[in-house]
């Protein structure tokens with residue numbers, strides 16, 4: 001009901017709450033400040049660590065990313081944050097990749113690009129060219145969002161946002177399995193089994209039946225133009241909160257209820273801090289954390305029914321195990337570690353294989369002369385697996401080790417092609433950011449959603465309906481310029 005958005009006299013909101021200080025919540029605080037100006041109070045509630053799923057662990061005096069680690073060169077919001085915050089890029093240190101099927105390496109990268117290309121062509125025909133063109137085309141359409149957002153356009157749902165970028169084709173990609181889309185494109189089943197499936201396993205711990213849209217995001221994350229933030233990706237979150245002059249409250253939000261008073265519509269947030277429970281009133285609230293029961297945000301809605309009973313679906317559990325030790329290269333068919341040239345090993349979808357990938361990792365601070373450790377030396381490796389690794393499994397992958405650090409993540413949605421995308425607007429001035437993860441979960445996706453919600457909240461508050469869910473933006477923007 002438009003009557004319930006901002007006041008008719010055009011007064012700005014005085015207090016806005018953001019729940020969650022991951023990249024989604026921090027970026028929201030930053031964009032809210034940009035759009036609503038310096039006067040509004042922005043409170044950010046965080047029950048755990050700033051950064052959320054962007055986190056590091058310390059091994060042998062160095063820090064390593066244990067959650068979200070890589071950023072695409074065309075992820076322009078992340079790039080802009082790093083620039084504005086005066087942070088530095090950390091380029092990917094090159095390393096060769098192989099695919100293991102539980103018995104042997106079925107694909108091995110070499111030092112010779114042309115040889116690799118020839119091998120790919122020999123084994124899979126032109127599947128890899130078709131795939132590359134498909135991902136490029138999707139990326140090109142995805143990039144439209146930056147123009148739309150720069151012109152101030154917002155979308156009231158993830159479907160509207162996707163539709164504006166790639167029409168019904170993009171929405172359909174969230175509803176059909178990746179394998180179907182690729183087969184239709186003429187990509188061979190062998191290529192899907194031996195290349196696509198391993199990429200889906202390392203990036204989302206799932207298989208090729210995940211929806212095509214998130215499949216394309218995952219494939220973009222397997223390209224070679226990737227980077228990270230020097231010092232750790234989570235520095236972006238703390239930096240954005242600071243730049244936005246947001247008040248960080250170390251508190252768990254327990255409930256949200258709408259209150260109608262002389263002030264108009266407000267939301268009462270009740271929350272628990274180290275010293276007890278309290279509550280505050282806000283004009284606008286943004287929830288920047290997954291609300292699925294399996295993730296356990298603990299937020300209850302009181303006094304109104306959001307547009308869902310309980311959000312359907314659950315989050316996929318992925319275990320990141322960081323091991324400092326000696327890789328057991330014999331397990332991969334290389335008895336002599338000096339002859340093992342790979343920095344990362346991906347795996348095919350093979351029953352009984354207990355891990356998705358193992359990769360040598362670089363610390364978040366790399367000095368100029370940094371080089372990856374050779375397999376005959378002790379190095380730091382990240383293993384992704386669906387379950388906690390048992391001791392015998394660690395002993396299978398490593399000849400010996402000094403330390404093991406385990407992070408069990410409710411990592412990203414457990415994707416299915418029949419899942420509908422969650423709503424963005426839960427009540428007139430109450431917004432939900434993490435529905436976008438059901439299209440694709442990545443730092444940039446949360447950043448795009450953050451910008452969208454800040455714009456949407458601003459236009460709704462000011463009753464600017466002509467800036468929301470506008471059609472034919474490609475053409476409109478051309479003529480606006």
Ligand SMILES: Cc1cc2nc3c(=O)[nH]c(=O)nc-3n(C[C@H](O)[C@H](O)[C@H](O)COP(=O)(O)OP(=O)(O)OC[C@H]3O[C@@H](n4cnc5c(N)ncnc54)[C@H](O)[C@@H]3O)c2cc1C
Pocket residue numbers: 019020021022023024025045046047048049050051052053054066067068069070071251252253254288289290296297298299318320409410411412434437441442443444446
């Ligand atoms: C192992 C792993 C690897 C990944 N790799 C990549 C990658 O390489 N590249 C990439 O782009 N993406 C990657 N991702 C995905 C990416 O990390 C996420 O999409 C992104 O970080 C999500 O950010 P968010 O802010 O939306 O959510 P979160 O980071 O989950 O933030 C939500 C925050 O809300 C807080 N919170 C929850 N409930 C409450 C409450 N009631 N009160 C107060 N606070 C609350 C939580 O503590 C949390 O800090 C990876 C994820 C994982 C787990």
Ligand SMILES: CC(C)=CCC/C(C)=C/CC/C(C)=C/CSC[C@H](N)C(=O)O
Pocket residue numbers: 067068069070071072075142202203204217218220221222359382412440441442444445
């Ligand atoms: C949003 C767009 C257009 C592109 C993002 C591409 C990207 C960076 C995807 C990564 C997705 C993801 C969840 C990766 C997880 S694992 C990452 C890495 N291999 C690791 O070892 O940590």
